[in-house]
Structure formats: C-alpha cells, structure tokens
Amino acid sequence: MEVAVGSTNPVKERAVERALAGRAASVQALAVESGVAEQPRGRAETIAGADNRARRALATVEADLGVGIEGGVATVEAVDGHFLIMWASVTDGERLERGGGPSIRLPESIADRIRAGEELGPVLDDVLDTSGVATEQGAAGVLTDRIVDRESSLVHAVAGALGPFLTEQY
DSSP states (O other): OEESSSSSHHHHHHHHHTTTTTTTEEEEEEEOOOSSSSSSSSSHHHHHHHHHHHHHHHHSOOSSSSEEEEEEEETTEEEEEEEEEEEEEEESSEEEEEEEEEEEEOOHHOOOHTTTTHHHHHHHHHOOOOOOOGGGTTHHHHTTTTSSOOHHHHHHHHHHHHHHHHTTTO
C-alpha cells in the first residue's frame, strides 16, 4: 500500500508509519498547503486543514491513500478553557474518513497568548526558552510531562481515520 502524507514534518510522517506498523505500506511525506490558518482555531478549521492535506497529498502523487494531519486549538462545549486538539483525515479519492487525537487543556497563561493571536508552537518555544517544540515532543509532551508526546498523540488520530480502510467493520 502506498500512502502519501500531506506534510514534511517528521513527527507527522513517523506517526503515519507507526499507525501502519506491521502492514506492507510505504509512506511518502509531501509538502502541501493546509488551506487554513497556520494556527487553526476550532474543530471545524482543524478538521478542514486535515481534509485538505489528505486530498492534496493524494492528488500530488500516485498512492492508495492520502493522509492529512492537523493540530489546532479549540474550546470544548461544557468544559472551561482552551484545548490542544489533533485531527487526521484519510482519503482514497472516493471517501474521506477522520479520527481525533487527545484533547489537552492549555494552561491559562498560554491560552491567553493564543487568544491574543499567537501560535502555540512559538509560544511554547518562548515559554520553554527552546526551539522546535512542534517537531519534537510537541505541546502534548510538554503539557503531560512526556506521558504522551506529539507523535504518539497523532498515531491515535491517524489510526482512527485509517480504521475504516483497514477493517471490514465499516
């Protein structure tokens, strides 16, 4: 199975590889536009970014499946605060399936900066006095003391979106 991933971020590529572990699959990472803001806000925009990446990846090369992964920030109905959210989309060109990763509440000091228009990755880099959080442990790793990291969080989102293509339960 040939799988095109709509991102050259190594964390996203590895998440797809891990989700497909044990299967005869070749994963190719491609630079495609998400079609949404650099910092997606809300579930709808985050899912739209994942959808766009999946479709554009599949349209760029010959592959069986296109995968798009997008992280965003959102409020959650009936729960206080802003949350880190992760969504994945998978398409075979005919149908589009989606899966979500964990939702992790942002500390209020970080959420305030996000509400003011900043992006999560650079805010965390500033708070931690580092660079590249988004391509390493990610916000998930920072906010859970590495119990989960960005890659493992994304594996679950990708697995949820891949499931309908891999099992006959759907």
